[in-house]
Structure formats: structure tokens, C-alpha cells
Amino acid sequence: MAPNGEAYVVNPNASEGTSRFANARLSPASPHRTIYVAGTACVRPSDGTWPGVTENADGTLTLDVRVQTAAVLENVDNVIKGATGGKGGVQNLIDAVVYVVDMDRDYAGMNEEWNKVFPTRAVAPARATIGVRQLPDPRMLVEVKAVAVVEM
Template identity: 30%
Template sequence: MSKAPKPVGLYPLARKVGDILFLSGVGPRIAGSDANDSGVPGLELDHNGNFKSFDFEAQVHSVFANVKAILEENGSSWDKLVDIQVFLVDMKRDFQTFNRVYAEYFKNIDPKPCRTTIAINALPTPIAIELKCVATV
């Protein structure tokens, strides 16, 4: 069983092509949860689906843990990341927090992966961040 959450559609968590590992979009949901679960760290919803509490930093730590699990389950590792695309639902609110936490995770990695951060309107589940990664194996 994977230590990462299930995909929310008909696609794999990762696919190897030669020595390159491509990760599908990875969010912060807790392992074993699916799109219908409320298993998002730092997020509590009311019965109407509105936010009761929200902790973006908890989502960042969780999405990094999910990426790490997928990398390791596929013969790669954190230090083999080559490229990361970051999708943020609220760039103004969350970018500084993301950048700070990101720096903690990558300060001892050299060479560092390339990174692009993109503001988006929404994600398919009630999450605030998703990563799309490429790594070597």
C-alpha cells in the first residue's frame, strides 16, 4: 500500500521513463484518503463545505511528505528532484509561507531542483497546494 494518497482520477501517482520519474500532481491529502475524504491536514470544513479552520503550512509539510513517499516507492529520493511545479490557489496569502518552508526542505540539497510557482483558480479537491515533480531514478 502506498504511503501517499490515491489519485483523484484515472492516472498513476508516478511513471518511469528510462531514468526519469514523472509524478502526477501531488496534493497534501493524508495517505489512504481519496477525493471524497476530508483527510487534508490543517483543514476543517463545516457541513456545507466551508472552511472552519485552515493551516496552509500544515498542507505544505504534508505535500512534501507525499512527494517524498512517492519518490521513494519508485526508486528515487528527495535529492534527485530535478524540476518542481508548484500550484497555489492563493498566491498572495500563501507564497511567503511556502517559500519559507520550501527553503527548510532544500537548504542542504545541491544542486537544487528548478522550480516554477503558478497561481491557479482552484484545485479539484479542497486543497490549497499541489506539486508536479520530475526526478531522476
């Protein structure tokens, strides 16, 4: 079993080429803590830098959803590690909601980075991806809110 419990897939024979997430996750039965991770962006809490954001000389921004997604998932990993004294990480996610500003432009890139962290449905959390008009900061293309379960 994966560290984040057992994956439940409605159609386990379906190709993983287009959907690398479980429909649901069954929480491990052992003693555990549930961690509810607030909406997390790419900004680094330690130094305030914004991976995937370039401020151009003319004041415009160049944004990269792939770099931002990788940074978001790393930030989520660090939150879980911090909250559990290093006993858990992003692999303990059981549920996630991904907010994307422009689904047509950014979904594929976000999903590619997601699939690098969660390469199969057997280890991926249940997930919803929602297109939103905007996020709290114009530099944000993607934000993740999640729930993890960690054996303590």
C-alpha cells in the same frame, strides 16, 4: 554533487534569502531512472486524511498552507520512494511546478516550508510557482508536479 544532480544558477553570487532554487539541474550521468510525479496534494493516500484542513462545525473550512505544503512534499517523497524501491526521495527532484491558489496569501508560507526541505540552491530543484484560480478540490491550497532522477 547532490543526489539530484548538479545545480546551475544564473547568478551564483545572488543572495539565497529570496530564491532558494536552482535555475536548472543537470541530470547525473550515471545509470538512472527519471520519475515524473503527477500533481500531488496534501491528502494522504493511505487513510484519506487532509493535513492542513480543518472542517468547522458550521461547514466552513480552515486551511493552513504551511501544513499542506509539508504534507505535499512528504507525499511526493513517498511516491518517489515507492516508485524506486526506496532508492530515491524528494531530494532527487530535478524540476517542480508548484500551483498555489492565492499567491498573495499563501506564497510566503508555501515557500517557507519548501525552504525547510530544500535549504539551499545547491540541493533544490529548478522550480516554477504558478498562481491558479482553483485546484481540483476546495480543500487544496497547493499542489506540486515534479520530475526526479534516481540512480538505480
